[in-house]
Amino acid sequence: MPQDLGALGKITKEVCYATDSSGKYVTELSNGWKVKTDALDVAWKEVEERIATAKQRVLNGEASPLLFFMEYRLMDPGILADYTGYWKWQIKRHLKPEVFKRLSQRKLQKYADAFNVKVEDLKTMTVHEA
Amino acid sequence: MKLDFEHRQSAHCESGVTSSLLRKISGNKITEPLAFGIGAGLFFCHIPLIKINNGPAIAFRTFPGLIFKRTCNALGIPVVRKKFGSKTNAEAFLQRCLDEGKPAGCQVGVYYLSYFPKEYRFHFNAHNLIVYGKEDDNYLISDPVMETTTTLTSYELERVRFAKGALAPKGQIYYPDTTAKITDEQLRKAIIKGIKNNVNQMLRIPGNFAGVKGIKYTGEKIKKWRDKLGLQKAGSYLAQLVRMQEEIGTGGGGFRYIYAAFLQEAHVYTQQDELLEISNIFTQAGDLWRTAAVHAAGIYKGRLGSQEDFNQMGDYLAEIGELEKAAFTQLKNIKWK
Numbered sequence: 001m002p003q004d005l006g007a008l009g010k011i012t013k014e015v016c017y018a019t020d021s022s023g024k025y026v027t028e029l030s031n032g033w034k035v036k037t038d039a040l041d042v043a044w045k046e047v048e049e050r051i052a053t054a055k056q057r058v059l060n061g062e063a064s065p066l067l068f069f070m071e072y073r074l075m076d077p078g079i080l081a082d083y084t085g086y087w088k089w090q091i092k093r094h095l096k097p098e099v100f101k102r103l104s105q106r107k108l109q110k111y112a113d114a115f116n117v118k119v120e121d122l123k124t125m126t127v128h129e130a
Numbered sequence: 131m132k133l134d135f136e137h138r139q140s141a142h143c144e145s146g147v148t149s150s151l152l153r154k155i156s157g158n159k160i161t162e163p164l165a166f167g168i169g170a171g172l173f174f175c176h177i178p179l180i181k182i183n184n185g186p187a188i189a190f191r192t193f194p195g196l197i198f199k200r201t202c203n204a205l206g207i208p209v210v211r212k213k214f215g216s217k218t219n220a221e222a223f224l225q226r227c228l229d230e231g232k233p234a235g236c237q238v239g240v241y242y243l244s245y246f247p248k249e250y251r252f253h254f255n256a257h258n259l260i261v262y263g264k265e266d267d268n269y270l271i272s273d274p275v276m277e278t279t280t281t282l283t284s285y286e287l288e289r290v291r292f293a294k295g296a297l298a299p300k301g302q303i304y305y306p307d308t309t310a311k312i313t314d315e316q317l318r319k320a321i322i323k324g325i326k327n328n329v330n331q332m333l334r335i336p337g338n339f340a341g342v343k344g345i346k347y348t349g350e351k352i353k354k355w356r357d358k359l360g361l362q363k364a365g366s367y368l369a370q371l372v373r374m375q376e377e378i379g380t381g382g383g384g385f386r387y388i389y390a391a392f393l394q395e396a397h398v399y400t401q402q403d404e405l406l407e408i409s410n411i412f413t414q415a416g417d418l419w420r421t422a423a424v425h426a427a428g429i430y431k432g433r434l435g436s437q438e439d440f441n442q443m444g445d446y447l448a449e450i451g452e453l454e455k456a457a458f459t460q461l462k463n464i465k466w467k
Contacts, residue, residue, distance in 0.1 A: 012276045012277045012278075015141040016382045017163070017381045017382060017387035017390070017391045018382070018387065023410075024394065025163070025394050025409075030382075035424055035427040036372055036373060036376040036377060039369040039373045039376070039423075039426075040373060042430050046184070046366055073241075074183070074241070075253070075295075079253055079294055082295055083294045116242070
C-alpha cells in the first residue's frame with residue numbers, strides 16, 4: 001500500500017483495496033502514491049504553461065483577457081459557452097481585444113460569473129486565489 | 131434537519147453512493163465492491179479522436195450513472211431519477227426528498243466543489259455525493275471519497291449540480307425505493323447477472339477500442355506516441371493514462387482491485403470456487419497496471435524516453451489485455467449452480 005503524501009492526502013486519505021496476508025481483500029487508507037502525484041504534477045505544469053502563454057498574448061494585445069481566464073479555469077470555448085449561454089462563435093469574437101473592449105457591463109458580468117471573478121478583475125487579469 | 135444516515139468512506143464515488151443508499155434496506159450487506167460488481171463497473175475504453183484536458187480520452191470504468199442503475203435493476207429495486215431544466219425546481223425537489231426522510235444521491239461537477247483540493251478540480255462532471263440534511267443555509271454532504279462528512283452552502287451545491295461541459299449533471303438526483311427489501315437469494319441472482327453483464331461489456335463489445343481489445347489498442351497507440359507527438363507531449367499523455375487509472379476513486383490499479391474484492395465477496399453468496407482463482411487473476415492485472423504506471427512515470431519524469439521504453443509500455447498493455455481476456459473468459463464459462 002503506497003503512502004506517499006500527495007495533494008489529496010493533505011485533505012483526506014483515500015480508500016484503496018489490497019489483500020492481507022491470507023489473500024483476503026480489505027480496505028486500507030492511503031496518503032497517496034508518488035507515481036500518480038507526479039502524473040498530476042505533469043498535468044498542472046502543462047496548465048501553468050498555458051496560462052503563462054495566454055497572459056503574454058493578452059499583454060501583447062493579441063487576445064482579450066478571456067483567453068487568460070479560459071486557461072486559468074481550464075475552460076475550452078465549449079464549456080464557456082455552456083456556462084455563459086453564448087455561442088462558441090461569439091466567444092471566439094470576444095477573444096479579440098478590440099471586440100472585448102466594447103462589451104457591455106451586462107455581457108462582461110456573464111463571463112465574470114462563469115469564471116467566479118469580479119468584472120474589474122476580469123478586465124485586468126487579476127486573481128485573488130492562491 | 132439531519133436525516134439518520136451513516137457516512138461511509140469508499141474508494142469510488144458512484145459505487146460508494148450506491149452502497150450507502152442501499153445499505154439500510156440491504157441490512158448492511160451491500161458493500162462497495164458488491165455495488166461495483168453487480169453494477170458491472172469494470173471497463174476499458176479509449177475513445178479515438180476525442181481529447182479530454184488536451185489528452186487521450188481513456189476510461190477504466192463504465193459510463194457514469196450505470197452502476198447505480200444496473201445495481202438497483204439487478205436487485206429489483208425501483209429507482210427515482212430526475213434531471214432539471216430549472217435550478218429552483220432542482221432545489222425544491224431535493225428539499226422534498228429531505229422532508230420525506232430520504233437521503234438523495236446527486237451528480238455533480240468537481241471544478242467548483244469547494245471542499246475538494248484545488249489540484250483535483252478539473253471539469254469532471256460525473257462525481258456523486260449524498261445530501262442527507264440541511265442546517266440553516268448549509269446542506270449536509272456525505273461525499274464517499276472524503277473521510278468525514280462535509281457541507282456546502284445552497285449556492286455552492288447549486289453551482290456543482292449545474293456544472294457545465296461534457297456529461298453536465300443538469301441537477302440530476304436519484305434515490306432507491308427505501309421500502310424494498312433485499313434477500314440473500316436476490317443478492318445471489320444479482321451478482322450472477324452483474325458478472326454476466328461485465329463479461330459482455332469486456333468481451334463482446336463491438337469495435338477495437340473498448341473492452342479487453344481496447345487495452346491492446348491503447349498499447350499499440352502508445353508505441354506510436356513518441357514519433358507522432360514528441361517526447362514531452364507523449365509523456366503528458368501517459369501521465370493522463372496513469373491519472374485515469376490511479377486517481378482518486380479507482381481504489382488502485384484502474385478498479386481491478388475492487389473487482390477482485392467483489393469476486394471474493396461473490397464467492398460467499400454463490401459458493402462458486404472458481405471465483406477465488408479468477409479474483410487472483412484480477413489482482414495480477416491490477417499489479418501489472420501498477421507496474422506499467424511506474425514505467426510510465428519513468429517516462430513523464432524524464433528518466434526514460436527511448437522508443438524502446440514506449441514499446442515496453444505498449445507491451446505491458448498487450449499483456450494486461452491478454453490477462454483480462456483470460457479472466458473474463460473464465461467468468462463466462464462458469465456453470466452457475
